[in-house]
Amino acid sequence: MKFVIIGGDAAGMSAASRARRNRPDLEITVLEKTEDVSYSACGMPYNIADPNRLMEDLVVRQAQVFRDKQGIDLRTGHCVTSIDRSARVVTGEKTSGDAFKVSYDRLLIATGASAKLPNIPGVDLPGVMALKSLEDGRRIKDFIAAQGVIRAVVIGMGYIALEMVEALHARNIQVDMVKPGALFIPWMNRDMASVVKEDIESHGVNLHLGQEIKRIEKSNEDLHVVCNNVTLEGQMVLVGIGVKPNTEIARDAGLDLGTGDAVSVDKTLRTSDDNIYAAGDCADAFHVVTGKKTWIPLALRANRAGWAVADNVIGNRTELPGIVGTAVFKVFDMQVARTGLSVAEAEKFGFEPAEAMIKSSTRAHAHPGATPLLVQLVGDKKTGLLLGAQLIGKDGAAHRVNAPAVALHAKMTVEEFTQCDLAYAPPFGPTWDPMLTAANQLLKKM
Ligand SMILES: Cc1cc2nc3c(=O)[nH]c(=O)nc-3n(C[C@H](O)[C@H](O)[C@H](O)COP(=O)(O)OP(=O)(O)OC[C@H]3O[C@@H](n4cnc5c(N)ncnc54)[C@H](O)[C@@H]3O)c2cc1C
Numbered sequence: 001m002k003f004v005i006i007g008g009d010a011a012g013m014s015a016a017s018r019a020r021r022n023r024p025d026l027e028i029t030v031l032e033k034t035e036d037v038s039y040s041a042c043g044m045p046y047n048i049a050d051p052n053r054l055m056e057d058l059v060v061r062q063a064q065v066f067r068d069k070q071g072i073d074l075r076t077g078h079c080v081t082s083i084d085r086s087a088r089v090v091t092g093e094k095t096s097g098d099a100f101k102v103s104y105d106r107l108l109i110a111t112g113a114s115a116k117l118p119n120i121p122g123v124d125l126p127g128v129m130a131l132k133s134l135e136d137g138r139r140i141k142d143f144i145a146a147q148g149v150i151r152a153v154v155i156g157m158g159y160i161a162l163e164m165v166e167a168l169h170a171r172n173i174q175v176d177m178v179k180p181g182a183l184f185i186p187w188m189n190r191d192m193a194s195v196v197k198e199d200i201e202s203h204g205v206n207l208h209l210g211q212e213i214k215r216i217e218k219s220n221e222d223l224h225v226v227c228n229n230v231t232l233e234g235q236m237v238l239v240g241i242g243v244k245p246n247t248e249i250a251r252d253a254g255l256d257l258g259t260g261d262a263v264s265v266d267k268t269l270r271t272s273d274d275n276i277y278a279a280g281d282c283a284d285a286f287h288v289v290t291g292k293k294t295w296i297p298l299a300l301r302a303n304r305a306g307w308a309v310a311d312n313v314i315g316n317r318t319e320l321p322g323i324v325g326t327a328v329f330k331v332f333d334m335q336v337a338r339t340g341l342s343v344a345e346a347e348k349f350g351f352e353p354a355e356a357m358i359k360s361s362t363r364a365h366a367h368p369g370a371t372p373l374l375v376q377l378v379g380d381k382k383t384g385l386l387l388g389a390q391l392i393g394k395d396g397a398a399h400r401v402n403a404p405a406v407a408l409h410a411k412m413t414v415e416e417f418t419q420c421d422l423a424y425a426p427p428f429g430p431t432w433d434p435m436l437t438a439a440n441q442l443l444k445k446m
Helices: 010-022 041-048 063-070 134-147 159-170 190-201 248-252 299-313 343-348 402-409 414-418 434-445
Strands: 002-006 027-032 073-076 078-084 089-094 099-103 106-109 113-115 128-130 151-155 174-178 206-208 213-219 222-227 231-234 236-239 243-245 276-278 327-331 334-340 353-361 372-380 386-393
Touching: 002 010, 002 099, 010 027, 010 063, 010 106, 010 299, 027 078, 041 134, 041 159, 063 073, 078 248, 106 299, 128 134, 134 236, 151 159, 151 222, 151 231, 159 174, 159 236, 159 327, 174 222, 174 231, 190 206, 190 327, 190 334, 190 372, 190 386, 222 236, 276 299, 334 402, 343 353, 343 372, 343 386, 353 434, 372 434, 386 402, 386 434, 402 414, 414 434
Parallel strands: 002 027, 002 106, 027 073, 106 276, 128 236, 151 174, 151 236, 174 206
Antiparallel strands: 078 089, 089 099, 113 243, 213 222, 222 231, 327 334, 334 386, 353 372, 372 386
């Protein structure tokens, strides 16, 4: 059987490797448009922060290792441009300009996502860049070194934009951040978002909210980001306004698209064509809390979905229950974590949300080194179910989010969550872990 995979990063190479482990005799071909495969995009901001590290450090497994040790026919420089579903053939163009054609029995679309760019004049000027691929990372790093960047403007305030602000700050670059929306981290509890905002500003970063971005201009050596009532200058403009799924070839082939224009898949990752699967950032997923389709492009889901496709392709039926939207990032000293639904999302999906936000501590009372930890929990008054959690703090927020994440998968009520036996010792938290204190407070409001 010929298993063909379009896209050679998290979802694609996870599927290829597991398919090989599953079936040593399977004919596996991966078509990747760039020269980079199997790398950690998530590590790029931290790599850019350090001028002494090579971007290549982020490559998890070299292309040649997949070819030589795993017998995977991995073809880089192969961009797929169309899928002929009736002939079961994909066609495309090599970097050399030559055309190619590959037939398949089972196909996986793992084309990921691309950085969104604002539709404004000047977005194509040299020095205006987005960070998505390893090549983008190299370009940004080379640009900083070659141009001696000392000021930058970051458009957008999502997690990649915020991670990049920390990276640029580490390179001694003065940063202005700007976005049209008036709310900083809109999905977050307002009190908690203010704490994160103030922490970023305390590092000398200027945040400009509610600024419509009109155009980018270049004069002398500088770029100017012209907004409705401020113009920001820098040698470099980094665009971090989110990503969109790469689904053009799927759409042109007539496959169903779903939430966020991602390829619509069932729990086995099958698309509307029985022979074609989709996984990773280009595909949608079920949300365990809402039971509805969602599109949350993150790395674990991409890897896990790739594995599930590899199992399904060889006939080991595997269903993925879905995701709860667990995510974490760091900006300067602040860890920001979330899982499940915010209050606004809970309302949107027909729940009757109650919310509790508490300020606790990362260590026991009077234990040296304690820092504040803020926790917000959301529950549904109608069913008693836990719906979501948000945490911020300089320590101990990132991994604590995993407890409510598991509770969401287990569909626990808030009351059940209050009874969980969570760990305690003074260096790690108070006797009542902050998650439990928040759950006890929430229970009173349910
Ligand atoms: C800066 C940054 C930081 C991140 N940090 C985190 C984090 O901390 N935590 C987290 O969970 N996630 C993070 N992510 C997201 C994570 O990297 C993605 O969810 C993950 O890479 C998705 O894997 P994927 O295989 O679906 O898609 P991708 O990694 O986008 O790979 C898709 C591949 O398909 C190729 N391709 C596309 N179209 C074609 C075509 N027509 N023909 C052939 N090849 C094609 C692309 O070149 C690419 O190599 C981060 C992303 C970025 C950019």
